[in-house]
Amino acid sequence: MDRSELLELLSPEGLRLLDALPEWDASADIVRIVSDLRKAGHPPDLVATVLSQAKLRKKAAAKFGDFARGMLFTEAGLEQATRLRVAALHAGRFARAGLGHVADLGCGIGGDAMALAALDLEVTAVDVDEVTATIASYNLAPFERATVLVARAEDVDLTSVDAAYLDPARRTTGHENTARITRPEDYTPSLDFALGLAERMPVGVKLGPGFDRDLIPADAEAQWVSVDGQLVETGLWFGPLARQEVHRSALLLDRGGSAELTGVGDSDDVEVGERGDYLYEPNGAVIRARLIGDLARRLNARMLSAGIAYLTSDEARETPFATCFRVLDTLPSDERKLRAALHVRGIGALEIKKRGVDVDPAALRTRLKLKGTASATIVMTREAGRHVTLLVERV
Missing domain, CATH: 3.40.50.150 (Vaccinia Virus protein VP39)
Structure with a gap:
């Protein structure tokens, strides 16, 4: 939006037109809406500006709730x-x-x-x-x-x-x-x-x-x-x-x-230990704050591998600071064998989580050529320094 577009938007006609528009609907016939507004005598530049604002207001609801309906925005802002x-x-x-x-x-x-x-x-x-x-x-x-x-x-x-x-x-x-x-x-x-x-x-x-x-x-x-x-x-x-x-x-x-x-500062990590029946993925804020060790002590958990933000324990404990997974099985990390293991289970929809391994989940999902009606989650990471692929489910 440049200065002239903003001035036109802030005119009485511009603000009345913006407030009169229905809530933005991406599935609506935008061409027809533009045509109707043009036929009503509104300048083409103003029509484009108010429609852009209506779209931004809809998007802004995620941040500003109902207040977004009475606000103005730029895309970058x-x-x-x-x-x-x-x-x-x-x-x-x-x-x-x-x-x-x-x-x-x-x-x-x-x-x-x-x-x-x-x-x-x-x-x-x-x-x-x-x-x-x-x-x-x-x-x-x-x-x-x-x-x-x-x-x-x-x-x-x-x-x-x-x-x-x-x-x-x-x-x-x-x-x-x-x-x-x-x-x-x-x-x-x-x-x-x-x-x-x-x-x-x-x-x-x-x-x-x-x-x-x-x-x-x-x-x-x-x-x-x-x-x-x-x-x-x-x-x-x-x-x-x-x-x-x-x-x-x-x-x-x-x-x-x-x-x-x-x-009071970064917390020390707990020791690496044997994998238990449960895996915890700490929230990103906990990881960035380097409070993984404090969280592990709360959960009576241990590190799955040094320097990698996965925790493991023998029991599931409820916490808002991490997602808990039950470990169902260990799958092959070799791509060809992994494809076969998923095929046997009829898995057609796969969530891939990874830490400490060089994998592009989207590209790997394509190469796995998934077929079936079942869905699953795998975690590709390191366990005591070794590559491991775990079949898990959210608790």
């Missing part, structure tokens, strides 16, 4: 936006710390700023991109204590604010078809700026889930967040925003609630 449930937890840290005025530096479409403002905190939301900042201003319009600035984060006067929150842009410039940036020095603003700010004031920084752990400062609380089994972010918290005696955290959110595993 929605991609990086924090889920509203997670943003509420971020905002809660600032509120509990008594930090009344927060600068959201790199606010994007305004998701985190909305959560902060909803707790009646004063928010100065900043984005360097004019289109993105304008969309954030629209999304924050219901909140009287929210202000939006078009500026570089590095140029904002922070003398009147109590704390800062940063979600550095980790994609190339633009509003759609952007590419992911991997070097922290290329983030906008840069990681060095964010960490330098944390030396002066309370700061929270949202980063990608695969962020290099070696770059985490020693005084930060690092929290990895998983939503419905998907690892979504790494959060770094400094000063009063960080909890005492918590330096590593794995936070799991799903429809059933939340669960958190914390530690």
Whole structure:
């Protein structure tokens, strides 16, 4: 979306048309919808823009729920936006710390700023991109204590604010078809700026889930967040925003609630032991937080192989922090023999999980030429250093 498209969308005609559209339905006859809107006298560029917004609103419901129906988006902004449930937890840290005025530096479409403002905190939301900042201003319009600035984060006067929150842009410039940036020095603003700010004031920084752990400062609380089994972010918290005696955290959110595993630091792995009847696959947040050892001790489990995040035990214990599998059989790791073993069992649908082995599950599934009506799950990994293929079922 460019500046002229945004101005047209924000016109009274554009907003009325957008709000009048039915919820986006990918199976609908889009050609007919476009034709009907054109016949009604709406300009073609506006029709394209509002239909794009309707599609983005539908997609955004996964992050923003019903609020998405009244928001505006860019494709890139929605991609990086924090889920509203997670943003509420971020905002809660600032509120509990008594930090009344927060600068959201790199606010994007305004998701985190909305959560902060909803707790009646004063928010100065900043984005360097004019289109993105304008969309954030629209999304924050219901909140009287929210202000939006078009500026570089590095140029904002922070003398009147109590704390800062940063979600550095980790994609190339633009509003759609952007590419992911991997070097922290290329983030906008840069990681060095964010960490330098944390030396002066309370700061929270949202980063990608695969962020290099070696770059985490020693005084930060690092929290990895998983939503419905998907690892979504790494959060770094400094000063009063960080909890005492918590330096590593794995936070799991799903429809059933939340669960958190914390530690004062990385936990030591337990010893490798003989494979039991059950296999545990820790949640990605637990793995990234390096709290596998603490989880293993909770489960009375042992490592299946050194350095590989699978645990094994003789009994099944319920835990939100790992998926438990019952081991049914050991299958051949040789591809030809594995194909024959699956054929004998009539397995036509196969889930392939792997760690510590060089396998492309999609390509292997094709080569196995599966036939049959049964479905199954296999785990391809190492057991005490040796390749092993296990037939398992979820407990």
